[in-house]
Amino acid sequence: IIIAKDAEQAASLVADRFEEVLRERGTEGAVLGLATGSSPVATYRELIARHRGSGLSFAAARAFLLDEYIGLPADHEQSYHRFIRENFTAHVDIPDQLVLSPDGEAPDPRAEAVRYDASIAEAGGVDIQILGIGANGHIGFNEPSSSFASRTRVKTLTEQTVKDNSRFFSSPEEVPIHVLTQGLETIREARQIVLIATGEGKAQAVHSMVEGPVSAECPASILQMHPRVTIVVDEDAARHL
Numbered sequence: 001i002i003i004a005k006d007a008e009q010a011a012s013l014v015a016d017r018f019e020e021v022l023r024e025r026g027t028e029g030a031v032l033g034l035a036t037g038s039s040p041v042a043t044y045r046e047l048i049a050r051h052r053g054s055g056l057s058f059a060a061a062r063a064f065l066l067d068e069y070i071g072l073p074a075d076h077e078q079s080y081h082r083f084i085r086e087n088f089t090a091h092v093d094i095p096d097q098l099v100l101s102p103d104g105e106a107p108d109p110r111a112e113a114v115r116y117d118a119s120i121a122e123a124g125g126v127d128i129q130i131l132g133i134g135a136n137g138h139i140g141f142n143e144p145s146s147s148f149a150s151r152t153r154v155k156t157l158t159e160q161t162v163k164d165n166s167r168f169f170s171s172p173e174e175v176p177i178h179v180l181t182q183g184l185e186t187i188r189e190a191r192q193i194v195l196i197a198t199g200e201g202k203a204q205a206v207h208s209m210v211e212g213p214v215s216a217e218c219p220a221s222i223l224q225m226h227p228r229v230t231i232v233v234d235e236d237a238a239r240h241l
């Protein structure tokens, strides 16, 4: 657990981990696990700066997103497909067709979940996964009570998450309530995980994740069982530790 002095330092520490993995995997190609939400955006900005400044290359990498809304077209302003391109991958040299996410428009979302989960395994698994955390302790869209053994699947969002995410939509009614998300077991299979949380709104979730019992009530507490996790928080998010 690293308590950074501010959000900028937090982003730089997480970017360091990504840089290490990209350099280690070299031309073999790192498999990156990417997340949406506001928490990782500063890290993406830092990685873009390193790409432009010191030539950090993503050319051999591929990426898998954690989750996607069901029913939003891929080019919808709030689809995670579009979010990750606008905030990160379109600005570095990763091949666009290797930035993968669950297809929120697939006619059979359950079959799509199984296909997507298998495609991660076929790529050799994720080398480094970046995560944010929801105020209720969710990771990806694994809401409280999600099974620790869960794989990629369809989930229904809690009222709280719909409310939290409605800030990105013009009204809460527009937020899709069904999503496709990597499961907790799928996420746990990443070889290294870096979770970033900033601001007082995350302090309770960070406390439960780190110091609470390993419990489905706080899905992120599964990270206590993972051998290689770095949690980077600012002082506000670390308030209850």
Ligand code: GLP
Pocket: 035, 036, 037, 038, 039, 040, 066, 067, 131, 132, 133, 134, 135, 138, 139, 140, 141, 161, 165
């Ligand atoms: C969404 C995403 C999560 C993210 C969470 C927190 O629910 N599915 O991956 O961690 O929001 O978002 P933010 O970082 O904007 O607080």
